[in-house]
Amino acid sequence: MEFLVQLGKNAAAAKYELQKLTTKQKDKALLAVADALIKESAEILAENEKDIIAGEKKGMHPGLLDRLRLTQERINGMAEGLRQVVELPDPIGEVIEAFERPNGLSIEKRRVPMGVIGMIYESRPNVTADAFGLCFKSGNAVILKGGSDAICSNRAITKVIRKALRTEGITEDAVQLIESTDRAVTQAFMHLKEYVDLLIPRGGAGLIKSVVENSTIPVIETGTGNCHVYIDEFADCDMAVSIIINAKTQRIGVCNACESLVIHEAVKDKVLPLLSDACKKHHVEIRGDEKVAQVIDCKPACEEDYGTEYLDYIISMKTVSSIDEAIDHINKYNTRHSEAIITENKEHAEKFLKEVDAACVYVNASTRFTDGFEFGFGAEIGISTQKLHARGPMGLKELTSYKYVIKGNGQIR
Amino acid sequence: MEFLVQLGKNAAAAKYELQKLTTKQKDKALLAVADALIKESAEILAENEKDIIAGEKKGMHPGLLDRLRLTQERINGMAEGLRQVVELPDPIGEVIEAFERPNGLSIEKRRVPMGVIGMIYESRPNVTADAFGLCFKSGNAVILKGGSDAICSNRAITKVIRKALRTEGITEDAVQLIESTDRAVTQAFMHLKEYVDLLIPRGGAGLIKSVVENSTIPVIETGTGNCHVYIDEFADCDMAVSIIINAKTQRIGVCNACESLVIHEAVKDKVLPLLSDACKKHHVEIRGDEKVAQVIDCKPACEEDYGTEYLDYIISMKTVSSIDEAIDHINKYNTRHSEAIITENKEHAEKFLKEVDAACVYVNASTRFTDGFEFGFGAEIGISTQKLHARGPMGLKELTSYKYVIKGNGQIR
Incomplete structure (x- = not known):
């Protein structure tokens, strides 16, 4: 799985670049990606068609085929989603708390990116653009593992995003796709703890259960709803x-x-x-x-x-x-x-x-x-049903962590 | 592992009782437990002596023996720790955010207990009282799995805490100890996902690695520091x-x-x-x-x-x-x-x-x-080196989750 470790290393390197970007730079890049998706629609639709034909051939359920299918309207929707993310406030750098200690140390709790986020999801190509948009705006590099039935579509979408980022002078490793459809690769991905800070599974109960049980990376469970x-x-x-x-x-x-x-x-x-x-x-x-x-x-x-x-x-x-x-x-x-x-x-x-x-x-x-849009968070990456870190609809803030910044003038214990 | 499932069920039942307690009730109980620890010192010290003798017999490292050893002064310290927790503000019920949506829905983000917390730690009996105090004040039930070398001490301390809670009319299942020293039980504990909301390992790198790699329960890694x-x-x-x-x-x-x-x-x-x-x-x-x-x-x-x-x-x-x-x-x-x-x-x-x-x-x-006391958080349950949920010193707040409370007057989508 050397190629997987390489993806991890690329992402880990990219995260340091991404955390240095200003809000303006990020927003400009998101708009460029939105435009590129529209411009390259024909290519994306052609690749999607390959997935659809393969899906039909193997007798995929009509509901799943519908989720897999892209149309011009749906690509427009993906672009529009990115433009909406531009409108959302940038959570990075926010001072969540600030206090001073009796010894003169000043302590700030500052919001920072999570670092590298892994996404494992089913064959819904629109998630590829959505996940990139939210991870990117919150300063994170993302490694995507979409359903194997959507591999051509995901490859095409990722290619467009990476090219647009490159044109903006931003590291294209902000988004990487695991192209292998081998299950052993997905297993190995869940153990890429050295490089990935958070893993988010999105899909049915079976997918989520498998990730929760196998991952050594911290997971946010986006669960089923009874x-x-x-x-x-x-x-x-x-x-x-x-x-x-x-x-x-x-x-x-x-x-x-x-x-x-x-x-x-x-x-x-x-x-x-x-x-x-x-x-x-x-x-x-x-x-x-x-x-x-x-x-x-x-x-x-x-x-x-x-x-x-x-x-x-x-x-x-x-x-x-x-x-x-x-x-x-x-x-x-x-x-x-x-x-x-x-x-x-x-x-x-x-x-x-x-x-x-x-x-x-x-x-x-x-x-x-119960929905990120309805709550006013803008887009959402999923709805968490666990209690650790994030609960309910997860927007940009929920894709961040924090660090304590402590300033002194020589204090010792 | 039926007894383990029973512990899980007990804790899950207890969490509903604990979340209903007022701050006053919790503080009164914590003071009662502190008094009980002092009053029952002789019994605790006698049980600790058994652990020390067993430890010496098996040639335990002097440093580890020192961590294992209790003295009257150290028991006083445990009681004092609980009294300090009483002085800390109760995080439960805090309204973290509140906003209204255009459709008239009012949304509050309220701080709530995590539910059931599992602790896996090494042979340091003082952690037994410390972990109980922090989990209890933050409205959580806790299941403890201490190092097997401290089993007699932990059993004695837990017994004193449970008795004091009972006298206060509070469910004794607020704290439960896994008494088995079988490693297979620890493994099974890490899979008690149905009942345990969060698992916190505290100890050396080996212990933490084992928990991170084996647990299906969300973990907070309290890590090593280079x-x-x-x-x-x-x-x-x-x-x-x-x-x-x-x-x-x-x-x-x-x-x-x-x-x-x-x-x-x-x-x-x-x-x-x-x-x-x-x-x-x-x-x-x-x-x-x-x-x-x-x-x-x-x-x-x-x-x-x-x-x-x-x-x-x-x-x-x-x-x-x-x-x-x-x-x-x-x-x-x-x-x-x-x-x-x-x-x-x-x-x-x-x-x-x-x-x-x-x-x-x-x-x-x-x-x-980098320490909960030095940061002014009061006691700490550990220092998180992961980015999910809590980072750095973890006090009472870090042992909580939140829920969204939404009030309407008939709103539909």
């Missing part, structure tokens, strides 16, 4: 239905979609018929516990349903007799992503917000808002 | 000597001690004789490159010396012809811990502070200040 909405005894039932249908159906294949309802018994007779009608209208299958089945037509929910991220037009429903039972149920089955309570009772709201263990906890709003 | 002092061409040479002798000899076995000097050629003839005299006086062996050897008596330094954390009365010295060469050398050999420049030139200072990749970068002060 998100719940709890309809409290003090809920506005119409609001509940509106939020649940939105959280369930506005986009079914995403991690912040609602997969499971928890319903206080006191409101089940009122809210369940409303939910049943709305679900029928939106073609959502209901799997309910016994008490749900007493009120509306539904399939029975088994234990497994409560732990399943359907990513489909299916929702499980569980009744509880108290908010404590609701919180216990959610803490048992959720994936620490996004959880909502519908209630008009402030104490219940505060209890839920405090006691439910998740990156994002909501009162009276759809879980679909 | 710390440098760079004497710039614009250095105050007397200040340089004073700082270097302090950083090298004030306590030789610690991670923030200086192990290597980098010296600008322009000042070598002036500073090296001063350093040579001071090192002789403090019994420090010098290993220098050729240019150093031209000026003073020293052993030759080889490549390996530059990468070695001696933890001994030895220092390596390397000459450079520019600050850039110094920075490159340091970035090549350092362990991202603490690095210092001695200079009266502001531009050089700023360049060094910006470009050297380390948790703590100093100008004109001793690297020995």
